[in-house]
Amino acid sequence: MLTLHQSPKLRLHRRAGWGIALAAAVLAVPVLSTPALAAAPGDPATSSSFNLKPGPDLSSAVTALKTALPTEGVQDLLDQGNRIAKTDASCTTDPFGTGDNGAVLAPARKLCWDAGDAGTEEWIPQGITGVSDAQADELWGSRKPLVTAWYDKANPALCTADSGTCPDKGVRLSFLDPETPVTGTPDGRRYRHALLVEPYFNSYGNASYRAIDIHAGGIAWYKYYLYVADTLNGLRVFDMRSILDLNPDQNASVDDTTLNGLKSNVTDESKIGRQSNIYYSHTYRYVLPQVASYKFVAAQGNSSAATCVATGAPKASYISIDRSAPTAPTLIMGEYCNSDTDHPEKGRVGALPIDDTTGLLQETGGTVTTTSAYYLPRDLTQGAARYNGMYYFNRSYLDNSGSLRRATITNGRLVDYGSNITNAVGPEDLYIEHGQSMPGATQYLWSLTEHRADTTAGCTDTGSPCGRVLYAHRLSDILARP
Template sequence: MAAAPFIGAAGSVLSASPAQAATIDAGQFTLTSRSSNSYGEFADLSAGLATKLPKVDAATVIADVNRSATHLTSAPSTAEAFETGFAWDSDDQAVDYWIPQGVTTSADAYGNGNYPEGGNNRVVLASWYFETDPDGDGVDEYAIDKGLRLTFVNYNNASAPKYRHVLLVEPVKTATGEFSFNPIRKHAGGIMWYGNLLYVVDTYKGLRVFDLNTLFKVPLTEKDVCGLHTDGSYYGYGYQYVLPQSAAYDNAGTYLRYTAIGLDRASTPDSLVVSEYSLSGAVSYTDGTFNGTGVGTTTPKVVRWNLDYTDRQLGSLTATEAVTVSQQKIQGVVSRNSKHYLSASDGTSTKGTLRSFTSGASTAGAVCDLVIGCEDLSYHSSGASGWAFSESVIWNLGEYVNKRYVYAVHADGS
């Protein structure tokens, strides 16, 4: 789920009555750009790692996939308006400590849908977080929180997708000044791919950014070690590749819960939107250490920032649009100009719903049903010339064990 993990399922939140929406002051939502952590500049830390480890790019990983997904020939679970999709392999369907959350595709990365720029790969990315207490009983079943992983799905052959997991890390230095990296123990409820950059929401803090041109290859052994080990080698919890953080945008204005993120290529300029999760109608800012200047409205919000196409970074640190929407359990968001799509979940046994509303309108209505445990959203325009469907679709994924589908539905619900 896209808020703090393991909040218990409540009663149905997808009532027949539509959700209320309103426009609010966007200027209260601001970010600060950060190029470093307490160990130094991200660029310098990654350059130091490059002197110790083989450096690769995302195209290398996409060509080095090692797991097979199952192609879906019909709508999974309770989903409607189905276009395409897949299910993870049996191990990833059953694992209880890695939980899928975010989804984005190469149709976000570049307008024609292919990656890299000028290339011809069709790719889906998904994020997962590690849960040490999967059954939520307050007792950890697993001793090590391995943080976040990102999955590169090579979708060039949609009938037989293949994929590989990589570990997301933060570059650091050891106590003795050696270059290293640490796991990122966050939730990764939503992700957005834009050019060579991957944006990952940090619930309490803002946005983390990763440069997909800079990954490092590490040995597969030492599955419980991350970073520089006592033997002088580097490891990534048994993963072949690690992807280090390259930048950050920290919340600096009114408190905002960074639950999900989506790219809007229909706006001018391109923009990103962030949505908030609430369990029972009011957004909580008391369950973590939030960056910001204090509580504003606690009704869930969708907030927009402009992007700069030339460098793929934010074009402005001040939001350009903010709307509230009285919808519980928002897990994903994506927008097309003034039209906003939301995925809303409803516990472990009830279908999710894709909903939409227009800025300035008073209500949000249902578009179509989604799978049980629906999470993040990503819009895929029919205008993506290199990877197009007959009509625009929205990607979604499910988080629950043995219900982990990654799939696209028709954006108009047909």
Template structure:
């Protein structure tokens, strides 16, 4: 996050990597542990059909592209990295030099096709024939400017595919059913979860925006970099992106508590079929973020589904003793929290208490990677310019 930067600044991948052994440092503290809050004070309302009429016409006008088509046309090459200096380092990759050093675009959330479909019988977790890492980004209109749009990056993670990735612009449908268009989504996209065909993107003050990964639209390139949506000629441009992903609906957050939730990051818990969220707050001194203890809340999907019910009540809510939290993950009643400011990863279970581990600077979201044949992993990433590593560590290094 731009304000946060002022506060601080195995897998079948085909990239050759060098590793560095780092010893995990941990401390246990019963005093520094989450406490329970009334979960029923947090609810969601879901609308998966808000843009049905607009999207139907956009689809018939522009046509859709499946994942294989998108990745066959991937235009960027991922790069090798060494260990970012954390214990349990397993694997990872970097973006190309322009993306690694761009002062207007910042990576934030992380999820994967393994979140979407599970590990599968072949332990590959492929969606549309590809094993993918998905990273969300926000874009500013100038270096240290205002947020102007958001996007995702799909990264091939199969040894049988090239080391490539593709950028897809996130857009909100506008206009009318007879003359549909779309516009930019200027959100932070601080967290992202892929479950089935649905992509859930954190919308800081509101909850989540929902997209369908089967609805990727083809757009025209060749326009100017500031052109977005339907032009007078009937051509559709998207800042020269060849593909856009239109929003299909919204997941709105509500609370009876005195403070509304700040949706800073989210993560999928496949075991319980839920999304967990966490707030970025400060102990004191912040002007753009709350100065209070943060919360983490769990919202369950409908039983056996990858969608939320029309109304959903949280099943777990926690008051947290840590601050500047950019990432969260949960699996089998265990929790992990990433503090970018403290450069620490916190692990907690109700049974064993909390533990603190050394972590990376500029750390962002976390995604749990289930593995049927090797150790489970925690995937994360760094937003720091010039050091935007996307990396995985063995989960057992950070809590049993």
């Protein structure tokens, strides 16, 4: 079972017995493993290993659910934000500290979750994306939302007879507007959770849905579609036009009447989906059903261990969108690997084309054909983004200070660019706010941290502090580093 300060990438990939001290050293000064490899870190990888094919058609179940439950849009969720994040100076959580080498890169922007989300043991934040991925003008209506993903740790040790934390609720999203102050609270920003669900027809032929038990280590939003990494399988796809509202009257104490004359209940934490003609949601007002999926064509070469293999389908550990011109829109996918001398693989990163007309991945003959793939220069990679030919990688292990690495394609290989940049403890997925829509706009590299602040050994107030924040570095600050 995952302990508090194990990287949640290790929820599926933890290899027992690897020392924290060794990990800290690897993060500070990584050394290539001595065993001979078929391909060295940074070499081109077999692109076809990343190829995908569409999964089962879920449209009929989603259509049936939308005739039963009303739909809302992203702006509605932002308007109905029932939690408040604090921003910048009012966000006092600081997971950056001094770093392992005293040269930490402080963020240009930072937001703190409310107390419940900052301290929950049940939910672990992982993925991040935003409207700059989704829209060329970087606006959803008049808003600039960020979206993050959390997975349910579902630890039996957290359960009591009536706590309601025992059911594995799967994955939830947080929709947050970092730009619009809360009325009367200038340092506050509203946000709202929504639960991801998988639709299906139950044994009575009625449309229902269930929780999605995946890690959600990376998410990426393009046009209406939200892509979610499904580690050993590929990608799950959700449509922002299909957000279902189980409590439109905003009175949770009374079950609402649904569009098909049944009821919806947002007070019973133990139930999900349609049961006895009532729709449940583990108490979440909003649920977002999956509309599609993409499966790896190649056989999966990896198991649930943290270590990776060099061939076969990769793990979909994290994803992002490359919108840099003149590059066609591209989904970047990479894998987390906890390597050692017995398992020297660092992981791979690939690029998948997006059809800009539909917002879905571009298929040729029923296959999404990868445009490029490389072995990663470094292991322990928790997030990747690419912009104007520069790759950015977040690396972290347990409660050590993380590191931000850069790399470029040089002489046909993906090689390190510049030196290590020390950043927050527990950094995860990456998202680029590209600023292309407005001349002179600041470009940001966004991420988020996973560890809640507490007194667990290894987390300190200075060198390696823990705490959950959303944060952004200016791209110009990163590129100015040697």
